[in-house]
Amino acid sequence: AIERQSRWLSGLGAFYVEEMTLTHQGLPERVRVGRMTASFLPVLGVAPLPGRPAAQEVGPAGAADDGYLLSHRTWARRYDADPGVVGRALRLDGLPVAPIVGVLPEDFAAPRDLRLPGEVEVWAPLVLDRTDLNWGNHHLTAIGQLAPGADLAQAQTESNLLLAQIDRARPDYLPD
Numbered sequence: 001a002i003e004r005q006s007r008w009l010s011g012l013g014a015f016y017v018e019e020m021t022l023t024h025q026g027l028p029e030r031v032r033v034g035r036m037t038a039s040f041l042p043v044l045g046v047a048p049l050p051g052r053p054a055a056q057e058v059g060p061a062g063a064a065d066d067g068y069l070l071s072h073r074t075w076a077r078r079y080d081a082d083p084g085v086v087g088r089a090l091r092l093d094g095l096p097v098a099p100i101v102g103v104l105p106e107d108f109a110a111p112r113d114l115r116l117p118g119e120v121e122v123w124a125p126l127v128l129d130r131t132d133l134n135w136g137n138h139h140l141t142a143i144g145q146l147a148p149g150a151d152l153a154q155a156q157t158e159s160n161l162l163l164a165q166i167d168r169a170r171p172d173y174l175p176d
Contacts, residue, residue: 048102067101
């Protein structure tokens, strides 16, 4: 709702972090996996090298993971910085095997997830079903990109007003 109604934000992305077991190619390892919307990296101005961004969002039924992005550190540590890693299969927990589609730049630093801080080793698509919003689900961290000519104070004021409108329309949405 905020992204569509905002004059001061040109983009909005979201993510959350969870722990999963990387069980493919090598010993099982517990890793932090970031689930990101298709707009997450563009909002941050980041493109994976080598490779391509992860899947675009689709709906209403969602989509299976079509690929994963590795952090630069994980790529160097686990795959010896092999540029041929793109296209190799990767398995997380019991999810279907999906290919590695890219590696994030070395200087990429994701916003901090307050629930599970620490470096994210693998990034995967987060596909939201926008036809069935869960208004009580508060696990996503949102990030915004300022529109040209906007400043942070304008965007914060506008976002607070939009959140107040949502709170009036759906009092159960935002906790006190």
